[in-house]
Amino acid sequence: MAELLLVSHLRRRRRATVRDLRSAFGWLVTGDASCDDIHDDVERGLDPRRGRRAFDLAFDAASGDYLVQEWADVDPARLPAPAVARAARGRRDLVPDLAGLDTATMTHLKRAVYFGEADIATARAEVRSYRHFEAFLDALRNPVAGLPRILLGISRVLAFAGYPDEGALALRERVFDDPSVRSIVVVKELPAADFELVSATAEAPYVESFPDQLELRHRGSNARLRITLDTAELLLRSADGEILGDTASAALRKEIQSFGDRLRLEPARSVRIVDGAGSSLSARVTPDGRIVREG
Numbered sequence: 001m002a003e004l005l006l007v008s009h010l011r012r013r014r015r016a017t018v019r020d021l022r023s024a025f026g027w028l029v030t031g032d033a034s035c036d037d038i039h040d041d042v043e044r045g046l047d048p049r050r051g052r053r054a055f056d057l058a059f060d061a062a063s064g065d066y067l068v069q070e071w072a073d074v075d076p077a078r079l080p081a082p083a084v085a086r087a088a089r090g091r092r093d094l095v096p097d098l099a100g101l102d103t104a105t106m107t108h109l110k111r112a113v114y115f116g117e118a119d120i121a122t123a124r125a126e127v128r129s130y131r132h133f134e135a136f137l138d139a140l141r142n143p144v145a146g147l148p149r150i151l152l153g154i155s156r157v158l159a160f161a162g163y164p165d166e167g168a169l170a171l172r173e174r175v176f177d178d179p180s181v182r183s184i185v186v187v188k189e190l191p192a193a194d195f196e197l198v199s200a201t202a203e204a205p206y207v208e209s210f211p212d213q214l215e216l217r218h219r220g221s222n223a224r225l226r227i228t229l230d231t232a233e234l235l236l237r238s239a240d241g242e243i244l245g246d247t248a249s250a251a252l253r254k255e256i257q258s259f260g261d262r263l264r265l266e267p268a269r270s271v272r273i274v275d276g277a278g279s280s281l282s283a284r285v286t287p288d289g290r291i292v293r294e295g
Contacts, residue, residue: 004058004071010212010229022066024067028054031261055115058106072081076114076127077107083123084110094118109232132236136229140211143197149225150216151192153235157253158260159187160274161243167192170272171260189270189282190263194219216259223262 008016016024031052057063061072088095088109094164095101095109112118114127125131139146148166155163159170168189195218199211214227234252238244244253270284282294 002056002259003133004074005067007074007133007229008067008070010136011070012212012228013070014038014066019182020065020067023065027063027065027068028057030036031057034196042148043244053117055117058115059111064194068095074129076110076129079127079129080121081110081113081126083120083126084113088290092231093139130229131235132233133229135236136214136232138183139197139214139232143199146214147192147195147197147216149239150197150214150235151195153237153239154225154256154260156238156241157235157244157256160185161238161241162278165189168270169195169263171263171264173271184273184275187274188264188268189272190218190266191270210211211243218266221262221266223259225259231255 005016005021032286033052053101058068059072059077060074061069063069085106088101089098095105109118110127113120113123116124130136135146135149140152151169152166155165155168155170159172163170168191170187170189173186173188197208197214197216199209200213200215201209213229214232216225216227217223221229225231231252234244234249235256270282272280272282274280283291286292
């Protein structure tokens with residue numbers, strides 16, 4: 001529950017009030033079921049707990065509760081979880097009868113794993129919509145340590161998916177129109193020392209607060225990129241090598257592109273030329289003004 005509440009806060013879509021919390025916890029405790037509903041289930045030989053456990057109710061968008069509806073967006077049941085599927089087929093303590101292994105059972109099991117009610121090795125990471133949730137929290141606490149991975153993620157969005165260097169921010173500078181060299185791209189590299197990653201929040205007097213977003217700043221141009229939980233998730237997945245082209249992340253990628261457009265106006269002392277086969281060569285400007293080829 002603590003993680004779900006923190007996810008809601010860090011997504012920054014709406015701040016939950018005490019009334020929201022009271023409503024959500026009331027739903028989790030009762031599921032809007034009356035004593036008569038429970039007695040009816042018992043009399044008919046049904047398990048009154050089925051579908052009414054906290055980990056099922058927490059993701060039930062039909063509740064009409066604001067927080068629960070937001071948690072439904074990160075429902076573990078929506079995610080592929082191979083470790084959960086293997087365990088369900090191999091462990092009778094999880095699914096006593098394989099004939100009953102259907103979508104509803106897998107939904108119940110994935111949610112149970114998320115809440116720690118089912119112990120399956122390596123499965124916890126598979127049922128989290130925000131795979132890099134802990135990494136984002138670490139970056140909020142120590143932005144300096146989080147900077148290299150953020151820069152790598154941005155480079156793989158703005159330059160090319162296989163960009164290898166964490167020590168710079170890379171931007172695709174030019175694509176040639178000539179068919180014979182169309183696959184060649186020129187990548188501008190800005191050193192990591194030109195950037196600063198800081199944690200930030202909107203502070204208010206008399207209200208306790210903590211950092212809930214990051215801001216990446218370029219010292220030369222003063223260009224800034226606000227990095228929320230969703231943006232950090234996109235960048236860190238990109239840093240892991242994931243190629244992102246889905247419509248759900250289009251708005252976030254547009255923000256990153258806008259940040260890159262400002263940086264393209266900045267002079268660079270290092271470039272990388274990459275061809276369609278993935279081969280590359282680098283060149284840099286030395287302190288005395290000479291251009292030197294590397295690699």
